[in-house]
Amino acid sequence: MMTCPTCGEPYVYGTLFCLECGAYLLEAQAITTPPPQAMNTPIKRPTLPAWLQAIPDMPPLTEPELAEPAPPLSPEPALGNVTLRGSAGYAKGATPAGAARSVRLFITSSRRMVTLPMTHEVRIGRTDPKRNIYPDLDLTADGGLDAGVSRMHAALQFQDGEVMIVDLGSSNGTRVNGVELLPNRPQPLHDGDELELGALQIRVYLDAV
Amino acid sequence: MGSCESPLSSAYPLAVQLTPSRATLACLNAPQVLYVLAEIMPSQGMGGEGQGRGLASWPLNLCLLIDRSTSMKGPRLTQVKAAVNRLIDALGEADTLSIVTFSDRAEVILPAQRPVNKLIAKGKVQAVHAGGGTEIFQGLMYGLAELYKGREPHSINHLILLTDGRTYGDEEDCLALAQEAAPDGITISALGIGHEWNDDFLDRLAGITGGVSVFIEAEEQIVRFLDEHVRILDAAFAHHLRVQVYMQPGVELKSVFKLVPSAQPLVSDRDTVHLGTVPYGQQMSLLFEFVVQPHPEGYHHLFDLRFSAHIPMADQGPGTEDGEPGRTTSVQVVCDFAAPFAANVPQEAPPPRIVAALGQLSLYAMHERALHDVEHGQTTQATRRLQALASRLDHLGQTGLARTALAEADRLQRTGMLSEEGRKRLKYGTRALIAAAPEETSARNGGPDTR
Numbered sequence: 001m002m003t004c005p006t007c008g009e010p011y012v013y014g015t016l017f018c019l020e021c022g023a024y025l026l027e028a029q030a031i032t033t034p035p036p037q038a039m040n041t042p043i044k045r046p047t048l049p050a051w052l053q054a055i056p057d058m059p060p061l062t063e064p065e066l067a068e069p070a071p072p073l074s075p076e077p078a079l080g081n082v083t084l085r086g087s088a089g090y091a092k093g094a095t096p097a098g099a100a101r102s103v104r105l106f107i108t109s110s111r112r113m114v115t116l117p118m119t120h121e122v123r124i125g126r127t128d129p130k131r132n133i134y135p136d137l138d139l140t141a142d143g144g145l146d147a148g149v150s151r152m153h154a155a156l157q158f159q160d161g162e163v164m165i166v167d168l169g170s171s172n173g174t175r176v177n178g179v180e181l182l183p184n185r186p187q188p189l190h191d192g193d194e195l196e197l198g199a200l201q202i203r204v205y206l207d208a209v
Numbered sequence: 210m211g212s213c214e215s216p217l218s219s220a221y222p223l224a225v226q227l228t229p230s231r232a233t234l235a236c237l238n239a240p241q242v243l244y245v246l247a248e249i250m251p252s253q254g255m256g257g258e259g260q261g262r263g264l265a266s267w268p269l270n271l272c273l274l275i276d277r278s279t280s281m282k283g284p285r286l287t288q289v290k291a292a293v294n295r296l297i298d299a300l301g302e303a304d305t306l307s308i309v310t311f312s313d314r315a316e317v318i319l320p321a322q323r324p325v326n327k328l329i330a331k332g333k334v335q336a337v338h339a340g341g342g343t344e345i346f347q348g349l350m351y352g353l354a355e356l357y358k359g360r361e362p363h364s365i366n367h368l369i370l371l372t373d374g375r376t377y378g379d380e381e382d383c384l385a386l387a388q389e390a391a392p393d394g395i396t397i398s399a400l401g402i403g404h405e406w407n408d409d410f411l412d413r414l415a416g417i418t419g420g421v422s423v424f425i426e427a428e429e430q431i432v433r434f435l436d437e438h439v440r441i442l443d444a445a446f447a448h449h450l451r452v453q454v455y456m457q458p459g460v461e462l463k464s465v466f467k468l469v470p471s472a473q474p475l476v477s478d479r480d481t482v483h484l485g486t487v488p489y490g491q492q493m494s495l496l497f498e499f500v501v502q503p504h505p506e507g508y509h510h511l512f513d514l515r516f517s518a519h520i521p522m523a524d525q526g527p528g529t530e531d532g533e534p535g536r537t538t539s540v541q542v543v544c545d546f547a548a549p550f551a552a553n554v555p556q557e558a559p560p561p562r563i564v565a566a567l568g569q570l571s572l573y574a575m576h577e578r579a580l581h582d583v584e585h586g587q588t589t590q591a592t593r594r595l596q597a598l599a600s601r602l603d604h605l606g607q608t609g610l611a612r613t614a615l616a617e618a619d620r621l622q623r624t625g626m627l628s629e630e631g632r633k634r635l636k637y638g639t640r641a642l643i644a645a646a647p648e649e650t651s652a653r654n655g656g657p658d659t660r
Contacts, residue, residue, distance in 0.1 A: 001239055007597075012500060014242035016230065016559060017571035019578050020594060022601035024568070026558060130604065145596055146589050146622070 006127070008141045021140075103156060103163055104205040105195075110142035118158040123168070124197065125153040139200060148172035148198030156189075163189045163206060172198035222520045223447065225249050225542045230559040236506050236552045242463075243499045245546065246563050249484075249516060250492035251446060267445055268303035270364040271296075272321075274345075274352040275337065276372035277310045282339035285402055288428040289371055290334050292435040297330050299439065305364065306330060307355035311348030312341025321359035343374035346382050353390050363519065365448050365486065366395045367420070369438065370411070371431075373402040380410045387417045391483045394449035394519070396420040400434055404629040408636055412474060419450065419485030421471045424637035441470065445486035447518040450493065452482050455513040459502035462512075468494040468566055472573075472643035487518075496566055510547040517541045566643070572601060573639040576614075580632065588625050592618045598635075610638045 003010050004018040004025060011018070016025055103116045114137060116122050125135035126144045133151045138144075150170035157164040164186035167174035174181045175196040181187055189195070191206040230244035273293060277286065293308070300306060301324075308319035308330070318333045349370070356366050376383070387397055398420035399411035408422070415422040425434055454462055465475040465482055470491050475482050487493045501511065520540050558564070575598045582591035599614035617631040 012240050012242045013235070013237055014230065014244075014501075016242075016244065016564065016567050017574075019571060019575050021597040022571055022575055024564070026556075026564075130600065143589055143593065146593055 006129075006140075102207050103189075104207065105137075106203040106205065107139070107142045108201040108203065109147065112142060116156065118161070118163065121158070122156040123152060124155060125149060125151045125168075127151075139197070142200065144197075144200060147200035149200050150198070153197050157186055163204075165189050165195065170197065222251060222538075223249060223516065223518060223540050223542050224251070225514070225516055225544055227514070227544055227546060228560050228563060229546070229548060230563050231554070231557065232548070233554050234501065234504070234548050234550045235554040236504065236550050238503055240500050240502050243501050243511075243548075244559075244563055244567060245497040245499065246560070246566060247452075247495045247497065247514065247544075248492050249447075249450070249487065249495070249542075251487075251489075267443075267448065268305065268323075268361060268364045269300070269439075269442060270305040270321075270356060270359040270361065270366045271300075271439075271442075272307045272309065272352045272356045272359075272368045274348050274368055274370045275308065275310045276312070276343060276345075276370075276374060277337055277339050278312045278341055278343040278374050279339055280343075280373050280403075280405070284428045285373060285431075286337070286339050288431040289402075290337065292432040293334050294331055295432060296435055296439055297325065297327050297334070299436075299443075300325050300327070305359035305361075307352070307359060308333065309348050309352040309355065310337055311344060312339075313344055314341070315344075315348035315351045317351050317355060321355045323359060343372065343376050344379060345370070345372065345376035346379035346386075349383050349386055353386060353395065356390075356395055357393075360393075365442055365445055366393070367442055368395065368397045369435070370397065370399040370414070371402065371435075372399070372406055372411075374405055375407045376410070380407070383410070384413055384417060387414050391418040392481065396483070396485050398422065398438065400425055400431070400438075401633070402428070402431065404633060408633055413476060416474055416476045417483065419475070419483035421473050421485070424633050426634070441488050442486060444488040444490075446489045446491075447520045448486040450484040450487060450516065450518040452484060452495070453480055453515040453517075454482065454497075455480075455515070456499075457509070457511055459504065460511050461500045461502075463498040463500055465498075466496045466570060466643075468496055468570070468643055470644070472640045494566070496563075496570065504550045506550055506552055508547055508549050510545065512546050514544045514546065515541060516544070569639075569643040572598060572605075572642060573636070575601070576635045576639050580627075580636075583621065583627055588621055592621045595621065598639075602639075605642075607638075607642065610635065610642075613638070 001010050002013050002015070002025070004020060004023055006023040007018060007021040009018055009020040011025065017023070018025055102118060105114045105116065106112070107114065116137070120136075122137055123135040124137045124139065125133065126140045126149050127134055127138040128151050131151065135152060139147075139149050139153075148171065150168075150172065152168045153170040154165055154167050154174045157166060165174065165176060165181070166186040167181040167183045169183040176187060176189065177194050178196075189204050189206070191204065193204040195202040195204055226248045228246040228248070230242075234243065235241060273296070275289060275293070281289070297306065303323070304325065305321050305323040306319065306325045307317065307321040309315055309317050318337065319330050322330070349368075352368050356368055360366055390397070396418045397414055399415050399422045401408065401411050401422065402425045404426075408424070411422040414420075421438075423434055423438075425431055456462060467473045467475055467484065470488060470493060475484070475495075484493060484495070499512065518540055520538055575594055579591040579594040579598065582588070582594065595614050595618035599611045599618065602608075602611035602614055613631050613634050617627050617635065620631070621627055
C-alpha cells in the first residue's frame with residue numbers, strides 16, 4: 001500500500017492518480033530506493049516543515065477516552081467543576097499555565113490525533129497548492145473544506161509554556177468552548193478545551209510535564 | 210513484449226501494441242496496480258488514409274430506435290426527424306435500415322429494408338407523433354429483431370437509441386438483450402437527449418456492445434451528432450472488434466476503458482469485451498487496469514489478450530472461411546504479456562502516454578466516485594471530491610466544467626443531491642476531455658523501450 005501525499009488516501013502500490021484529490025502519485029511510489037533527482041515535473045505539493053515532520057504522531061486513531069480514561073492528568077481535577085459539552089467529563093483549567101510541554105489535538109471528524117511540539121507557531125488550515133498556501137497542519141483530509149476551515153484559519157502560539165490560539169481572520173470563525181474568538185487576538189488554551197474551526201471540532205490535550 | 214504483432218505481421222492487417230505502466234514490477238508483499246495501454250491499429254500499408262476507403266465500404270445494417278414519449282414533443286422530435294431524414298439521404302444502395310418507435314408500446318414503422326425506399330422511409334418518419342411513457346425494452350427487442358433480419362456476413366450491425374427519458378423496471382432485461390446481441394457483432398449506441406435519462410443505464414447498454422453513449426444537451430445538436438456518428442460507422446476499417454482477456458492466477462482485471470476513438474467505459478466483468486468499430490486512418494486505444502498479487506523475482510506470464518475483428522480484405526490477405534472470400538476476413542491477434550519482477554526496482558517515470566491518458570481518465574473517475582458516494586449517502590465525501598475535481602478542472606483551464614463541479618458541490622452540501630443536468634454535464638464533459646486529449650500517440654517512437 002501507499003498513500004497519497006496530498007490527502008493521505010491509501011492506494012494499491014502502482015496507482016498513478018489519486019481519485020480523492022487528483023494528485024499524480026508518482027512520488028509516492030518510491031518504496032525501495034529514494035527517487036532519482038531527475039524526475040519529470042512532479043506536482044508541487046505541500047511539505048511539512050522538517051521539525052514537524054520528524055514527530056511521530058497520529059498512530060492512535062482511537063479516541064483516547066475510549067482506550068484509556070484520560071491523558072496524563074492530575075488525579076481528579078479539584079478545580080474545574082466545569083464539565084464540557086459532550087465530553088466524558090473532562091475538566092478544563094486543570095493544567096496550570098506553564099506546565100504543558102506538548103499539545104495534542106484530537107480531530108473529531110477524522111478521529112486523528114496530532115501531536116505538536118511547542119517550539120514554533122503552528123498554523124492550521126487547508127493546503128492550497130494553487131495559491132501556494134501550506135499551513136503547518138493541513139485539515140483537508142479531515143473534512144476541513146466541508147467544515148468551512150479557511151486556508152489559513154488559526155494558529156497555535158506558545159509563550160512560556162502557555163498555549164494560545166489565535167484566529168487568523170478566518171471566514172467561519174474559531175470558537176473555544178463555544179465562545180467565538182475575535183480575529184488576531186490570542187487566547188490561552190487549556191487541557192480539555194473544545195476547539196471549533198468553522199464546524200470542525202478539535203479537542204485539545206495539553207500534556208503536563 | 211511491448212509490440213505484439215502476430216508472426217505474419219506484414220501480411221496481417223491489425224497490429225496491437227501494449228505499453229505497460231512499468232517495465233519491471235516490484236517484488237512486494239502486497240498487491241500492485243499495473244496499467245496497460247493497448248493500441249490497436251492497422252498494420253503498415255493497411256487502412257491508411259486514402260488506401261482504405263477504396264477497399265470496401267461496408268454495408269450498414271442500421272436500426273433507429275426512437276423514443277416518442279410525451280416529453281419528446283416539440284423541438285426534440287422535430288430535430289430527431291430532421292436528423293433521421295439526413296441519415297436516410299446518406300444511405301447507399303447496399304445499406305439496410307429499420308426504424309422502431311416506442312413509448313408505452315413499441316412499433317416497427319419501417320421493417321428492415323434494402324435498398325431503402327427513401328421516400329417511403331421519410332414519410333413514415335414524418336408521421337411519428339409524440340405521446341405516452343418511456344419503455345425501452347419492447348422497442349429494443351423489436352429493433353434487434355429487425356437488425357438480425359437485415360444482417361449479412363460483412364455488414365456493420367448497429368442500433369441507435371434516441372431517448373430523453375428513463376425506462377423503469379426493464380433496465381436489466383434490456384441489458385440482457387444487449388449481452389446476447391453483442392457476440393453476434395451487434396453494437397448499440399445511445400444518444401441521450403436533455404437531462405432526464407438514466408446515464409448509468411445507457412452507458413452500460415452501450416458499453417456491453419462496444420457502442421457509445423452520448424449526452425446531447427440541446428436539440429440543435431441532434432443532427433450533428435447523428436451525422437457524425439453514422440459517418441464514423443461508415444468509415445469503419447475493422448468491426449466487431451473484441452478482446453478476450455485470459456489472466457494467470459494472481460492477476461485480476463479491474464477495469465477497461467476505451468480512450469479513442471470515443472471515450473467509453475467498457476464492461477469488463479465478462480471474458481469477452483466488445484469494442485465496436487475502428488474507423489479508417491485511426492487507431493483504438495484501450496486502458497486496462499490490472500491488480501497483480503505478489504510474485505517472486507523473475508519473469509512471469511501475467512495475461513493474454515486475444516483481439517479479434519472483422520476486416521475488409523483485398524485479395525492478398527490470409528483469408529479465412531469467415532465471411533466472403535476476398536471481401537472480409539476475421540483476424541486474431543494474440544498478445545502474451547509477461548513482465549520481469551525484481552526486488553529493487555528503481556523508480557521510473559511511467560510512459561508519458563499512460564500518464565497523459567490516466568490523468569484525463571482520473572478526472573472522469575473522480576466524478577464517478579463522487580456519484581458513487583452520493584448514492585451511498587456519503588455526501589460530505591462526495592462534496593469534497595467534487596471540490597477537488599473543480600480545482601483540478603480549473604487548473605486545466607476547463608473553467609466551465611470547474612464551475613459546474615463547484616455548483617454541484619454546493620448543491621450537494623445544501624440539498625444532499627446533485628442535479629441531473631450537472632451530473633451529466635460533468636460525466637460526459639470529463640469523458641470528452643479524454644477523447645479530446647492531444648494524441649501523443651502519433652509520436653510512437655517516443656515510447657519507452659520495454660525489453
